[in-house]
Amino acid sequence: MKVPTAGVDVATGAQLAAARAALKQGRTSSALQMFNELQATYPRDSRILMGRALAMQRLGQGDEALVAYEQVLDNDPKNLEALTNMLGLLKQSNPDLAISKLTELRETYPYNAEITAQLGVAMAAKGDFEPALKYLDMADAIKPGSAYVLYNRGVLLDKMGRSREAADIYRQIVRLAADGDIDASLPIETIKRRLAVMK
Numbered sequence: 001m002k003v004p005t006a007g008v009d010v011a012t013g014a015q016l017a018a019a020r021a022a023l024k025q026g027r028t029s030s031a032l033q034m035f036n037e038l039q040a041t042y043p044r045d046s047r048i049l050m051g052r053a054l055a056m057q058r059l060g061q062g063d064e065a066l067v068a069y070e071q072v073l074d075n076d077p078k079n080l081e082a083l084t085n086m087l088g089l090l091k092q093s094n095p096d097l098a099i100s101k102l103t104e105l106r107e108t109y110p111y112n113a114e115i116t117a118q119l120g121v122a123m124a125a126k127g128d129f130e131p132a133l134k135y136l137d138m139a140d141a142i143k144p145g146s147a148y149v150l151y152n153r154g155v156l157l158d159k160m161g162r163s164r165e166a167a168d169i170y171r172q173i174v175r176l177a178a179d180g181d182i183d184a185s186l187p188i189e190t191i192k193r194r195l196a197v198m199k
Contacts, residue, residue, distance in 0.1 A: 046076045091122040113143030147182045
């Protein structure tokens with residue numbers, strides 16, 4: 001007899017683990033297919049819904065990802081990761097609203113690195129580079145070594161003309177990638193090409 005794990009049987013738990021591993025390894029299309037198959041059986045499981053949303057976001061399916069994050073939040077209204085990622089997507093279509101909502105969230109959760117980083121990225125997208133860098137530095141202080149924060153700090157410093165500092169961060173990211181300590185969704189080859197030009 002199978003022992004259910006949090007509403008999902010053992011075989012499905014293994015499928016969920018495989019889908020998450022595929023997402024982490026950068027096999028995003030395969031991950032999305034696995035999450036879609038799992039959702040057909042478990043349409044309200046927050047972990048499956050969240051995995052689908054992340055995969056869609058990484059594949060550039062912004063509108064579909066927004067709908068998927070809404071499904072996560074319908075099921076789990078306090079899911080900070082879904083809310084933060086949703087606002088991160090929203091910053092492309094409505095940056096002022098995203099900044100306003102992220103600022104509110106940050107007041108409620110001042111020690112959440114993801115919210116702080118997203119606020120910095122949203123400000124950078126609007127061209128507010130100095131406050132953007134301040135928030136990315138704060139996110140780095142809250143959660144040192146986050147590849148997402150490092151990457152966005154590097155890009156921002158690069159845009160600000162601070163190429164020596166940007167190159168140092170890019171080299172750190174490449175070292176982390178060589179050690180396998182980095183999310184496969186970061187554009188490592190693009191970073192390497194930029195570094196080659198910066199030398």
